[in-house]
Amino acid sequence: GQQVMQIPQYQHVQEGEDFTTYCNSSTTLSNIQWYKQRPGGHPVFLIQLVKSGEVKKQKRLTFQFGEAKKNSSLHITATQTTDVGTYFCAASNDYKLSFGAGTTVTVRA
Amino acid sequence: DTGVSQNPRHKITKRGQNVTFRCDPISEHNRLYWYRQTLGQGPEFLTYFQNEAQLEKSRLLSDRFSAERPKGSFSTLEIQRTEQGDSAMYLCASSEVGRGPQHFGDGTRLSIL
Numbered sequence: 001g002q003q004v005m006q007i008p009q010y011q012h013v014q015e016g017e018d019f020t021t022y023c024n025s026s027t028t029l030s031n032i033q034w035y036k037q038r039p040g041g042h043p044v045f046l047i048q049l050v051k052s053g054e055v056k057k058q059k060r061l062t063f064q065f066g067e068a069k070k071n072s073s074l075h076i077t078a079t080q081t082t083d084v085g086t087y088f089c090a091a092s093n094d095y096k097l098s099f100g101a102g103t104t105v106t107v108r109a
Numbered sequence: 110d111t112g113v114s115q116n117p118r119h120k121i122t123k124r125g126q127n128v129t130f131r132c133d134p135i136s137e138h139n140r141l142y143w144y145r146q147t148l149g150q151g152p153e154f155l156t157y158f159q160n161e162a163q164l165e166k167s168r169l170l171s172d173r174f175s176a177e178r179p180k181g182s183f184s185t186l187e188i189q190r191t192e193q194g195d196s197a198m199y200l201c202a203s204s205e206v207g208r209g210p211q212h213f214g215d216g217t218r219l220s221i222l
Contacts (some may be wrong), residue, residue, distance in 0.1 A: 033210065045210035045211065048210065
């Protein structure tokens with residue numbers, strides 16, 4: 001199946017700073033989804049990217065799909081304590097999600 | 110708005126015992142998925158149903174695991190003769206047909222003594 005690698009595994013951010021997490025695949029992806037899992041919670045869908053070079057924004061979150069559809073990124077500006085959690089990218093075929101290992105974000109107030 | 114419901118939330122059992130988990134998906138969703146998640150990892154796909162038909166099983170799903178969705182609504186996941194390595198969070202998700210978002214339940218955390 002499709003495998004995606006995420007970096008970094010951990011991201012420690014000062015409140016108010018920006019950061020980016022990356023998702024990479026060795027194969028071309030048909031689409032990619034991003035999920036957020038709060039500590040003790042379940043994955044919650046954030047966004048789906050389908051088109052080459054696609055950029056989507058959700059308030060302080062910017063998601064990008066690479067031109068070759070082999071990588072994706074999530075950029076968060078002005079990090080807040082509510083951004084704490086693990087962010088997963090997942091390669092999607094018709095039915096199955098193949099998740100990366102996630103980037104776990106902690107925020108220093 | 111009723112989301113995906115899973116029970117029990119926690120299950121502690123002795124090695125060798127059988128356990129069964131239940132998942133109630135969002136009512137209008139045709140597809141239901143089971144995933145397993147261990148600490149520090151993303152969810153791993155186990156199996157999925159479209160209506161009552163089980164359409165794929167991962168190689169992770171040994172013959173000790175069985176899943177059913179008898180009427181195309183709720184689903185059960187049974188693990189027979191549990192082993193230490195079965196300790197994990199078992200997540201259920203549901204979706205409409207297609208490549209849209211999957212909606213996850215809170216999971217059942219299984220601990221094997």
